[in-house]
Amino acid sequence: MQTESQTESLEKEIQAAEHPRELAVDVMAAIQARDGYLSDAGVAEAAGLLGMSPVEIEELATFYTFIYREPVGRYVIHICDSVVCWMEGAETIGEHLMKALGIRMGETTPDGLFTLLPVCCIGYCDRVPAILINKKAYGPLTIGELDRIIDGLRNSDDANEAAAEAANPKKQVLKR
C-alpha cells in the first residue's frame, strides 16, 4: 500500500524531472499500488501530476501488461503461456488454477483475493512451468506446490485484511 509520504516523494521527483512525462509508468504504478488498480479517477490524477492529458495516460495505461485498468484481486497471478512453459504444462497449470479458484482467465475471485491473467514469456524458461504472483516468479511448479502457494496466500495476514475490506461496502473497490 502506498503511503502519503510516498505520494509526496513522487511529486517531488516529478517537480525535479526535466521531462516529467518520463515518469508516466512510475506514476501509474504508484497510483495503482495505492488504489489496487488504475481507475478513471487515477488516470485523471496521473495526467494532472504529469501535466499530460488524460487520453495520453490512457493510451499508455491500456498498452502495458502490468497496468490494470479494471479492479484486480490482492494477488494478481500471471500465468506464462509462451512456448517453453507451454511445452512443459502451462495449460495444466492454468486449468488447475481456474478450477481451484473457481474463476476463468481474466476474472477475480468474489473475496477479492485472486485475479488470473495470462502473460507472455516472463524470462524464467530455465524454471518452467513458471508463473508470477504480484510480479514475484514461481517455478518450476508442480500442482502440489501450486496448491501450497495458494493456500499460503489465502491464510496470510494480507488475505484477512482483503477479506475485511471486501466485507465493508464503503471501502470496497472491487466489482460484484
Add this chain to the structure above:
Amino acid sequence: MYPQVLLQNRKPDRIATLAEYQRSGGYEGLSRVLEAQAPTEVRQVLLDAILLGRGGAAFPAGVKMMTVAEDAPFPRYLVCNADEMEPGTFKDRVLIHADPHQLIEGMALAAYAVSAEHGIIFIRPEYEGAARILEREIGIAREAGFLGKNILGSGFSFELVVHRSGGRYICGEVTAQLNALEGRRPNPKQPPPYPTEKGLWQKPTVLQNVETLCCIPHILKNGAQWFKDLALTESGAGTKVFGISGKVNRPGCYELPMGVRLSEIIEEYAGGMKNGAAFKACLPGGASTSYLTQEHYHIEMDFEALKKVGNRLGTGAIMVFDQHTCMVAATLNLIEFFARESCGWCTPCREGIPYIRDILWRIETGEGEASDIPALRKICKYLWHAYCAFAPGAVAPVEGLLTYFEDEMTAHINQKKCPFKGS
C-alpha cells in the same frame, strides 16, 4: 571447460559484490581507459573486436558508436536494453543477478566512448528483483567513485538510473523503447533520423543490450585480439551466454565460445535430451528465429553460420523440441504470442499475424485444407513489408515450419486432426 568471462563471478545464491568484482579485475579497464585513452580509441578497440550486438540484431557496437558525430549536441544518452522479452531468453536476468558491476562498468565505458553523461537501464517489470539489485549497486558504485561527477578524477561524469517498463514486447525495439522512455505510447518510429543522431529527447542516443555492454570491460582490459580469439570460429568473436530450455535435462545459461556446436551445447552442457527423448528441432535465438532441425544438429553457433542456413543467432536462446512435440502446435503458440504483443500500429502486422494464427489454428484442429499451405507462404511474404522488424520476426518460425515441417502440416490436413494427439 571453456574460459568463463561474463559469468566468471556467478554464484548459486547471490550476486558478486563490488569487492569480488574488483578482485577479478573489475573496474581496472575503466581506470586505465579514463587515464590513458581517448573516446575515439575506445570506439576503435570495440570496432576491432567485432563486438556484435547480443540483443538479437547483431549490429556491430563499434559501428553504432561511430555514427555519433564528433560535433553531435549534448546531452547524449546511453540506454541499456534490459527489456529481454524475446520468448526463451533469460540471459540478461542471469547476467544482472550474477555480476551487476560488470554491467555498470560496461555502461560507464560505453558512455565514455560516445561522451554520454546520462545512462538509463530500461528493464521489464518481471525483473523487479534485478531492478532493485541494480539500483542498490549503482549507489555503491557511485560511493566508490566509479559513477557520478568527475569519475576517478578524470573529468568525465556519468549518471546512471533504472527505468521500469510497464511490460510489452515491442518495448525491446530501439525506437519503441525511446518512445517508452519519453512516456509516449511505445510504437516504433522509422529512421531516419537514427537514434544516434536524434534519439531520446531528440538528442544522440546509443542503445545496447545488457550482454553487449557486459563484454566491454573485458575487451578494454584484454584487447580486441584476445576477444576475437575467444571464439572457436574465424567469423565469430567473444563468448556467448546461451540460454537453453525445453526438452533438455539441465536448462540454464551457459557461457561458451562463439561458434560452439549446437550438439555440444545440448549434450555436454544441457545434460542431453530429457527422458531419453530425441532431438527434433530447436529455435536458436528466441521466438523470432526459424527452426534448426536434425540436419543442423552439429551447426557452429555463431552469427555467420546461422545466417548461411537462412537463420539467425538472435539472442542465443535455444529452445529444444523433441519428437513428441507437434511443430504446428508449437508454431501456433509462437504466433499467438506475436498476435497478442503486436503494437497494432501498421496493417500488415496487426491484421496479418492474426490471419496466420487463424490458419494455423484450423490446421492444428483438423479443419485445415491443402490450399492453406500456399496461402501461408503468401501471407508470410507480405509481412516482410511491415513498419518495423516485429512482423518479419514473427513469421520466422512460420517460414521455418513451411520449410522443414510441411509433412507435419500435410499430415494434419489429411488426417483431419493433430497426429500428435491421441484419437
